[in-house]
Amino acid sequence: MSVNPFTFYRGSALTMATDLGTRPNSGLNVQLCGDAHLSNFGLFAAPDRAVIFDINDFDETLPGPFEFDVARLTTSFTLAAQNNGFSGVEIENITLAAANSYRTAIAEFAKMGELEIWYNRVDASVLSGWGRDAAGAKGAQAAKRTIAKAQKRDTWSALSKLTEVVDGGRQFINAPPVLVRISLESDVHPIIGGLLEQYRGSLIDDRRELLSRFRLLDVGHKVVGVGSVGLLAFVILLQGRDESDLLVLQVKQAVRSVLEPVTAPSEFDKQGERVVSGQRLTQAASDIFLGWIRGKQGRDFYIRQLRDMKWSPDVTLLAPAYLRAYAMICGHTLARAHARSGDAIAIDSYLGTSAKFDNAMLNFGLAYAEQVGKDFARYTDAIASGRVAVTRDEVVTANLAFAASAEYGIQAVRTPTAELAGG
Structure with a gap:
């Protein structure tokens, strides 16, 4: 947690949950992941041995307002993009991509029947399509290489x-x-x-x-x-x-x-x-x-x-276009997860068709990332002064x-x- 603000954020789910609990919420409950930051998504093998992409960590799962997960996800992309040294415009575009992908996916799931939602999944063909949209044929090939890496992790x-x-x-x-x-x-x-x-x-x-x-x-x-x-x-x-x-x-x-x-x-x-x-x-x-x-x-x-076949990307190595594509995949995947346990029609109606929700998540992500930076500074100062004891691997x-x-x-x-x- 003491490496940088992003790693601190990954280890401080309790802090964010406490902060979110002080805010008004939508009242539209789903089965939350509870810690939906970008590193808790990835590839793994389904029972039919197909490689699929989904949320992969549920230690904090509990029913709650859908926006708790969305806020956790979008802020993680803000912090990851900042940690990678991307420009302000790139950071905003990546954060917006996560929020927009969630909103548009919820709209899609709101039109689907229950069985169609239940059978929906992000598999190799979907991932290749996301890669192609992000970077053309080069992106599609990158997606195929990623899936091949996952298949070797058996x-x-x-x-x-x-x-x-x-x-x-x-x-x-x-x-x-x-x-x-x-x-x-x-x-x-x-x-x-x-x-x-x-x-x-x-x-x-x-x-x-x-x-x-x-x-x-x-x-x-x-x-x-x-x-x-x-x-x-x-x-x-x-x-x-x-x-x-x-x-x-x-x-x-x-x-x-x-x-x-x-x-x-x-x-x-x-x-x-x-x-x-x-x-x-x-x-x-x-x-x-x-x-x-x-x-x-x-x-x-x-x-x-x-x-x-479990695999997640090292986001510190992703260029802006690929991190943006990853944000879109994660946003879509989170929406599908919420549609399985919540009321997609109600959430879609709540979010609307404009970019108001996307911008709200962007503003929240930027503001909360700033707060995480302050918390991280206090944390590392406390370590340096001896007020917080840490255990090093060595x-x-x-x-x-x-x-x-x-x-x-x-x-x-x-x-x-x-x-x-x-x-």
């Missing part, structure tokens, strides 16, 4: 980087602080098995049968992204028919949404179930292994495949051990040898 690409074969068996590598292997000692193995059985119960029936054909091989602790720092996350290695039939699952802690204080408490007692339910409702197609568990100590987790040399209680609680425990800045 289970085996993850296995090649995260695992090794030892004494004839595959296991996770030990590469702290990013990945720390957890030894499956005799007292730990049955506890993990119990958690997997609970997870199996959260799956749709046919997926339960599929999971039952895999057995546990190994477990590791893996660091997660900026917005999830401080939450527990694990990886689980499973084997099916033979050593070539492998599956890697990610287990990630779920806590209460940052939106709860400004919207309403979740209808779900289990936060992992909240995340999974919101994701299934909002995405055009979801991971077949999406499920949840709760440890008896009260910690909630959701589970998904670690990598299944000093996280902790030997992470796995502690699993008889109550099925999971936690990563740092041994006394750990030297962590700021405690």
Whole structure:
């Protein structure tokens, strides 16, 4: 978060949710992503193995006013464009593209039948069209190359980087602080098995049968992204028919949404179930292994495949035309997500046919980006003065051990040898 205002923004969803909660809202509720910044969109494989583009992070999902997500998205493009050093006109055009794409897409979905909305998705052909519109044939080719990159990021690409074969068996590598292997000692193995059985119960029936054909091989602790720092996350290695039939699952802690204080408490007692339910409702197609568990100590987790053709662009490398095209794709995708759970006709009527909404989002994005810059300056000043303690990657040399209680609680425990800045 201390790198630049954009990374600070990515890690401060709670701050923005609190700010948005003080403003009047439309009262037109949808299932919000809750943290709809541009880095939480990307490519992944649908169950039919087609590569599609959609929202890919639902840690904060909760019902709420549709404009919360739109404001989060448009401001992220403002900040990304500023961080890339684009001109004022380019920044405005990119921000407007996100808002305009959302508004025009909602108008399209308002005319569609419910089934047509439900089956709608952004696939390879749609992405190529967006690329062609942005930069002609060159843009279409860039889209095809992007999809090809995503298709290479499958289970085996993850296995090649995260695992090794030892004494004839595959296991996770030990590469702290990013990945720390957890030894499956005799007292730990049955506890993990119990958690997997609970997870199996959260799956749709046919997926339960599929999971039952895999057995546990190994477990590791893996660091997660900026917005999830401080939450527990694990990886689980499973084997099916033979050593070539492998599956890697990610287990990630779920806590209460940052939106709860400004919207309403979740209808779900289990936060992992909240995340999974919101994701299934909002995405055009979801991971077949999406499920949840709760440890008896009260910690909630959701589970998904670690990598299944998942890919998001490095926006710092995008030229203005491509970032603008990306803004249009994200705006369209967010509108489709909202149309699945909300009233697209009502939202379309609220937004109207003029550019008034687009300009309002632009003005908000510019003003809020300025506020983020001020907050970031205060944050880095607090770090420099020692008022805020931070942990740097280079000093996280902790030997992470796995502690699993008889109550099925999971936690990563740092041994006394750990030297962590700021405690």
